Amino acid sequence: xxxxxTLRIHDIFSFLNSILGLGAILxxxxxxxxxxxxxxxxxxxxxxxDGLVAxxxxxxxxxxxxxxxxxxxxxxxxxxFLAVTNLDMGWNGWIFGGLYLICGSIRLARFNxxxxxxxxxxxxxxxxxxxxxxxxxxxGVPNITIFAILSLSILMISTIHYPKIRDSKLSILLxxxxxVISYLLxxxxxxxxxxxxxxxxxxxxxxxxxxxxxxxxxLRTEK
Amino acid sequence: xxxxxTLRIHDIFSFLNSILGLGAILxxxxxxxxxxxxxxxxxxxxxxxDGLVAxxxxxxxxxxxxxxxxxxxxxxxxxxFLAVTNLDMGWNGWIFGGLYLICGSIRLARFNxxxxxxxxxxxxxxxxxxxxxxxxxxxGVPNITIFAILSLSILMISTIHYPKIRDSKLSILLxxxxxVISYLLxxxxxxxxxxxxxxxxxxxxxxxxxxxxxxxxxLRTEK
Numbered sequence: 001x002x003x004x005x006t007l008r009i010h011d012i013f014s015f016l017n018s019i020l021g022l023g024a025i026l027x028x029x030x031x032x033x034x035x036x037x038x039x040x041x042x043x044x045x046x047x048x049x050d051g052l053v054a055x056x057x058x059x060x061x062x063x064x065x066x067x068x069x070x071x072x073x074x075x076x077x078x079x080x081f082l083a084v085t086n087l088d089m090g091w092n093g094w095i096f097g098g099l100y101l102i103c104g105s106i107r108l109a110r111f112n113x114x115x116x117x118x119x120x121x122x123x124x125x126x127x128x129x130x131x132x133x134x135x136x137x138x139x140g141v142p143n144i145t146i147f148a149i150l151s152l153s154i155l156m157i158s159t160i161h162y163p164k165i166r167d168s169k170l171s172i173l174l175x176x177x178x179x180v181i182s183y184l185l186x187x188x189x190x191x192x193x194x195x196x197x198x199x200x201x202x203x204x205x206x207x208x209x210x211x212x213x214x215x216x217x218x219l220r221t222e223k
Numbered sequence: 224x225x226x227x228x229t230l231r232i233h234d235i236f237s238f239l240n241s242i243l244g245l246g247a248i249l250x251x252x253x254x255x256x257x258x259x260x261x262x263x264x265x266x267x268x269x270x271x272x273d274g275l276v277a278x279x280x281x282x283x284x285x286x287x288x289x290x291x292x293x294x295x296x297x298x299x300x301x302x303x304f305l306a307v308t309n310l311d312m313g314w315n316g317w318i319f320g321g322l323y324l325i326c327g328s329i330r331l332a333r334f335n336x337x338x339x340x341x342x343x344x345x346x347x348x349x350x351x352x353x354x355x356x357x358x359x360x361x362x363g364v365p366n367i368t369i370f371a372i373l374s375l376s377i378l379m380i381s382t383i384h385y386p387k388i389r390d391s392k393l394s395i396l397l398x399x400x401x402x403v404i405s406y407l408l409x410x411x412x413x414x415x416x417x418x419x420x421x422x423x424x425x426x427x428x429x430x431x432x433x434x435x436x437x438x439x440x441x442l443r444t445e446k
Contacts, residue, residue, distance in 0.1 A: 003333050003346075003380050018328060019321040025304055026317065029252035065291070065332035072292045073300055073324075081248055094249065098242040101296075105241060109288035110226050123226075157226050 008060035013050035014070045017043045021074030028082040034195060036082050037134035038185035041202075043074035044127045045175050045182075052171055068108045075130025076104035079137070083145055086137050096149045103153035104129065110157075121162045124155035124210065128162075131178075132206045138199050160213050177205070231283035236273035237293045240266045244297030251305040257418060259305050260357035261408035264401050264425075266297035267350045271398055275391065291331045298353025299327035302360070306368055309360050319372045326376035327352065333380075344385045347378035347433065351385075354401075355429045361422050383436050400428070 024039035047070065054063055080097035087093040104126045114122060129152040136148040165171055181202050188194040247262035270293065277286055303320035310316040327349045337345060352375040359371040388394055404421050411417040 002382065003329055006333075007329075015321075015325045015328075018324050019317070022300060022303060022307075022320055022324055023317060025248060025300065026307060029304075029308070061336055062329065062332040065335050066328055068288070068292065069295045069299075069328045069331060072295060076292075077245060077248070077296055077300055080245060081252075084245075084249060085252065094242070094246060097245055098238075101241050101245055102238045105238075105289055105292045106226055106230075106285065108292060109285040110229075112288045113284055159225065 003062075006061040008054075008057065008063060010050050010053035010057070011060065011063060011066055013046045013053070014063070014066040017046040017050065017067075017070035018073050020046060021070065021078045024074065024078035025081050028078070028085055031085075032189075033082060033086060033138060034185045034189040036078065037138055038182040040074055040078050040082075040130055040134045041178050041182040041185070043070075043078075044131055045178050047071060047074070047127050048171060048175055052168065055166075064112060068112060071126055072101075072105060072108055075126045076101050076108075079130045079133040080104075082134055082137050083149060086140070087142050087145060089142075096146060100133070100149045100153050103156045107156040118164065118166065120164055123158050123160065124152065124162055126156060128206060128209060129156055131202065132210065135199050135203045135206065138195070155210070162209070163212055163216065178202075226285075229284040231277075231280065231286060233273050233276035233280065234283065234286060234289055236269045236276070237286070237289040240269040240273065240290075240293035241296050243269060244293065244301045247297065247301035248304050251301070251308055254308075255412070256305060256309060256361060257408045257412040259301065260361055261405040263297055263301050263305075263353055263357045264405040264408070266293075266301075267354055268398050268401050268405075270294060270297070270350050271394060275394055278389075287335060291335060294349055295324075295328060295331055298349045299324050299331075302353045302356040303327075305357055305360050306372060309363070310365050310368060312365075319369060323356070323372045323376050326379045330379040341387065341389065343387055346381050346383065347375065347385055349379060351429060351432060352379055354425065355433065358422050358426045358429065361418070378433070385432070386435055386439065401425075 020039045020043035024036045024043065027033075027039055028036035047067070050063075050067060054060070054067075059067075080101045083100065084093040084097040087096065089096075107123050107126050110122065133145075133148055133152055137145050165174065181198050184194055184198040188198070243262045243266035247259045247266065250256075250262055251259035270290070273286075273290060277283070277290075303324045306323065307316040307320040310319065312319075330346050330349050333345065356368075356371055356375055360368050388397065404425050407417055407421040411421070
């Protein structure tokens with residue numbers, strides 16, 4: 001089977017996602033944490049674009065697998081690597097990074113075998129976990145990073161239902177928001193105040209999503 | 224669905240494979256190319272053990288996906304990262320690493336959707352490509368590394384049939400051989416002659432496998 005003929009136009013976003021993930025790891029290894037975080041966020045935009053097009057024209061034969069493989073690189077390996085190099089704990093850091101990576105892989109494998117539901121994800125999605133983790137790493141407080149790794153690992157493999165953002169306009173708005181944040185991280189890395197502000201906003205938006213299942217349950221009980 | 228209950232005993236080898244892959248990236252970022260190569264080889268042993276047990280007791284619900292996700296880390300990202308950091312070409316290096324990663328991902332995605340055949344793989348398997356690439360990187364000749372990246376990328380997405388090693392005894396023998404090589408790389412990194420010899424043997428064995436389709440075709444024509 002000539003495999004290249006089975007590729008679809010949106011698979012290019014999966015490839016872009018993978019390459020941005022590799023770039024994030026390379027930036028982190030050069031000590032450029034802000035650039036690494038920005039590349040993880042750009043990878044999430046590519047991932048979103050992939051999903052948006054795939055839902056319109058169909059995923060294609062390889063689409064779902066290519067998407068998972070790219071996700072484990074950009075939102076699994078890259079944040080884990082950035083965490084380990086920033087925790088500076090030697091072998092202990094490796095254990096925390098490994099735990100996050102394993103839980104992220106379980107989350108992706110479960111998604112592939114689970115019956116798709118249009119309304120919610122089961123467990124915290126790995127792109128959101130990756131973005132949240134790199135945002136927290138940028139604050140540079142090791143204990144909070146470890147707490148985030150442990151919490152996100154558990155949330156990813158949990159059965160908590162997280163709402164899917166399926167509205168095209170909202171997806172595009174979110175993409176623009178993420179692009180602005182990554183632009184600020186890439187260009188303003190010498191201006192700590194701007195980077196700090198951008199990071200706080202990113203963290204706030206992500207924490208709203210993280211806590212959304214509680215809010216949804218509360219609203220349902222109120223009715 | 225409680226996802227942890229669906230895990231099988233051999234999935235632990237997939238997790239080990241992922242963690243060794245993360246370790247290989249960390250070692251490479253510390254400039255320890257021999258240790259990085261050794262960890263990629265150890266990941267291949269974990270991958271082999273995973274396959275050996277999975278064939279006996281069945282892959283389980285998540286087995287195949289977890290296996291692919293681990294493979295893209297250890298034999299995709301890790302060798303690509305080691306190549307880019309050793310090529311020292313800046314952005315150009317990123318392009319070569321990215322190409323290898325994309326072709327490796329296509330190879331893994333195709334394997335997941337293809338009808339399984341007990342006798343052969345379609346395209347050069349990514350664990351073999353990963354080991355061959357790190358062995359070549361250790362020789363430290365950038366042009367040969369680039370040639371290897373281009374060749375392996377094409378071979379992985381090719382339709383060439385590569386024999387599967389299904390014999391348990393041969394698999395275990397190969398595992399022991401790889402373990403000895405990785406042990407030499409990890410412990411003898413200060414002894415360049417020993418590392419060079421280990422690497423030459425690793426390269427020779429891998430090149431025999433690489434050229435096996437030609438030999439098999441030649442033998443068939445002879446009959």
